[in-house]
Amino acid sequence: MNSKTVVQHHALGEFVTELFVSQKMPLAHARDVSDALLWANLRGVDTHGVSRIQMYCEMIKKGHINPLGVPEVIQSSLSVQVVEAHKSAGPIAVKRGTLLASEIAKQTGIGLVMIRNTTHTAAMGYYTEMLAQKGLCAIAISASRPMMAYHGAAGAGVSTAPLSLAVPARNQKAVFLDMSSGIISMGKLIQHKHQNHPLQEDWALDEHGAPTTDPQKATIPRPLGGPKGSGLALMIELMTSLPVMNPLLSCSITGANGGTRHNQNAWVIAVDISKFCDMEDYLTELDETVAAIKGLPKMDPAVDILMPGERGYLERSKREQNGIGITPTVIKQLNQLAQDFGVKTPW
Amino acid sequence: MNSKTVVQHHALGEFVTELFVSQKMPLAHARDVSDALLWANLRGVDTHGVSRIQMYCEMIKKGHINPLGVPEVIQSSLSVQVVEAHKSAGPIAVKRGTLLASEIAKQTGIGLVMIRNTTHTAAMGYYTEMLAQKGLCAIAISASRPMMAYHGAAGAGVSTAPLSLAVPARNQKAVFLDMSSGIISMGKLIQHKHQNHPLQEDWALDEHGAPTTDPQKATIPRPLGGPKGSGLALMIELMTSLPVMNPLLSCSITGANGGTRHNQNAWVIAVDISKFCDMEDYLTELDETVAAIKGLPKMDPAVDILMPGERGYLERSKREQNGIGITPTVIKQLNQLAQDFGVKTPW
Numbered sequence: 001m002n003s004k005t006v007v008q009h010h011a012l013g014e015f016v017t018e019l020f021v022s023q024k025m026p027l028a029h030a031r032d033v034s035d036a037l038l039w040a041n042l043r044g045v046d047t048h049g050v051s052r053i054q055m056y057c058e059m060i061k062k063g064h065i066n067p068l069g070v071p072e073v074i075q076s077s078l079s080v081q082v083v084e085a086h087k088s089a090g091p092i093a094v095k096r097g098t099l100l101a102s103e104i105a106k107q108t109g110i111g112l113v114m115i116r117n118t119t120h121t122a123a124m125g126y127y128t129e130m131l132a133q134k135g136l137c138a139i140a141i142s143a144s145r146p147m148m149a150y151h152g153a154a155g156a157g158v159s160t161a162p163l164s165l166a167v168p169a170r171n172q173k174a175v176f177l178d179m180s181s182g183i184i185s186m187g188k189l190i191q192h193k194h195q196n197h198p199l200q201e202d203w204a205l206d207e208h209g210a211p212t213t214d215p216q217k218a219t220i221p222r223p224l225g226g227p228k229g230s231g232l233a234l235m236i237e238l239m240t241s242l243p244v245m246n247p248l249l250s251c252s253i254t255g256a257n258g259g260t261r262h263n264q265n266a267w268v269i270a271v272d273i274s275k276f277c278d279m280e281d282y283l284t285e286l287d288e289t290v291a292a293i294k295g296l297p298k299m300d301p302a303v304d305i306l307m308p309g310e311r312g313y314l315e316r317s318k319r320e321q322n323g324i325g326i327t328p329t330v331i332k333q334l335n336q337l338a339q340d341f342g343v344k345t346p347w
Numbered sequence: 348m349n350s351k352t353v354v355q356h357h358a359l360g361e362f363v364t365e366l367f368v369s370q371k372m373p374l375a376h377a378r379d380v381s382d383a384l385l386w387a388n389l390r391g392v393d394t395h396g397v398s399r400i401q402m403y404c405e406m407i408k409k410g411h412i413n414p415l416g417v418p419e420v421i422q423s424s425l426s427v428q429v430v431e432a433h434k435s436a437g438p439i440a441v442k443r444g445t446l447l448a449s450e451i452a453k454q455t456g457i458g459l460v461m462i463r464n465t466t467h468t469a470a471m472g473y474y475t476e477m478l479a480q481k482g483l484c485a486i487a488i489s490a491s492r493p494m495m496a497y498h499g500a501a502g503a504g505v506s507t508a509p510l511s512l513a514v515p516a517r518n519q520k521a522v523f524l525d526m527s528s529g530i531i532s533m534g535k536l537i538q539h540k541h542q543n544h545p546l547q548e549d550w551a552l553d554e555h556g557a558p559t560t561d562p563q564k565a566t567i568p569r570p571l572g573g574p575k576g577s578g579l580a581l582m583i584e585l586m587t588s589l590p591v592m593n594p595l596l597s598c599s600i601t602g603a604n605g606g607t608r609h610n611q612n613a614w615v616i617a618v619d620i621s622k623f624c625d626m627e628d629y630l631t632e633l634d635e636t637v638a639a640i641k642g643l644p645k646m647d648p649a650v651d652i653l654m655p656g657e658r659g660y661l662e663r664s665k666r667e668q669n670g671i672g673i674t675p676t677v678i679k680q681l682n683q684l685a686q687d688f689g690v691k692t693p694w
Contacts, residue, residue, distance in 0.1 A: 076456075078454070079426040108425035177582050225576075234522075244623070297501045300499070305499040
């Protein structure tokens, strides 16, 4: 009854693309969205994959995402550009910003693209990995509405703002970290709720802002390391949202200016290290560092020491071969959307 | 017996400056070191203040710090510069990098300075706050030798690599975060040892790599959020140390190339947001965001909701007035150094 439906990733990608095209999104943009979501599913990060499609379609319906929106550079200096997303979906705007950051970095050494007025950005590691595969180092951050507790507050004050860092490695792989600033992800909170597994202390608050271990009552994840995680999330809002005049937290908390904004802002930074070092020497040093860390004694002899991003590469090679398993809940959502928009499912 | 010696910060700063001048450091550089250490003491971060002087002097003696070292720009592109610190003390090299990053940002929008071959950088928040006070956003990271557990490993594999983010605010204050990637700082670990307070589970390992709550046995702090904290620390090494060909972890772990390097590398990034927004509008948005977060219901009515960096500003105004309390242990170290180098103590 709870068994997953296994779908080959190419077929799933085509289905997702058609679903967005059927909602008036241009084909190239629909592919951008599909690629970003499938990337997460292939790497085992199912919380950022096709499970988000229902939300994306809902946002198109409500006008929060404009399927015809085209990201536009509205301001620039030599090494920084500001992209107005015009409510285009996150993967469209952030991919555009990522490619721009890469072009700038190749000219001046470092490129920053500030992206404003986009929506759910999908996994930020998707963009930093893309830069690392071009031989660049990358930093990406993104801000959204309040859903995580701020240290010392009995309620949601900040988003689970993610931070992603990446560096190039051999064979078109990258070493990259993609972490949220929460102690537990929204996805994991929901998983515990479905399975009725009690939460650890300090993981979450209930809707009234009181700490709880009851998975049925927990609604607000708490920050990683208290003031560290919520401080990081707040700094990400202050850096990505305020200079582009699109604050997300203040109006959501106070209800001013129309209240909650289903909106996101992001920064993508690319650094062209090849201007400053021989890339072959760099890669040799990387191999040596990875080997040294992996050569440390293991905490549990049965559990390998992994690099940031490595688990996802392992999962990807399995899922590229065997297909992606989709839960009955998500299949039901996708069946409904396929019916609504007259698209044929590949299952 | 355990009472602290209270010293006014100006007198303490003069003493520290003279102590380094007496070891052949040029006056301006000695002041840079003194300013960085005093900044931490004034803000209540005593682990990064004058308690480090004994270590700095030891490093001068052993040749790890060159008191005559002058940081030098050895490579540059339009928006990135690489500074060879020539073993000058961290506060000298990183301050130089900070000022350079600021100059570049004012020209091209963003400036990155990669600093190689320096030593203990002191608190990274010192440099990001400096940039924020000039109206810039800032990101700074630094890497050093392995002293923190890597997730899954039974031993030290990475440093407690810090990350600092800062944005400008009114009245020459900044909102800024300065966090390590560890769940507990080395300083706090030592404090628990002195007071014989048991540690929380998951805080530390003993010298054999086994988890322990015994403060007398704990030597290796564990990472914040497991793979998140150790992943962050590793990414910081890969970004700051490898492109400048000065890896710190691999040789320390394997003993290759002379083993442990008492050395650090850092990145300082400055972004001139005033090119893209009206700073008055930005500051108004900042005030609104701060007010919204501070207006959230409190977890504990007696405990204020604080911004990143705010506790340090409160402490600073107290200590500027009342002086800085120094522990008997540190006073003893400083007395010995004063005697060794013929400098008069202000107490």
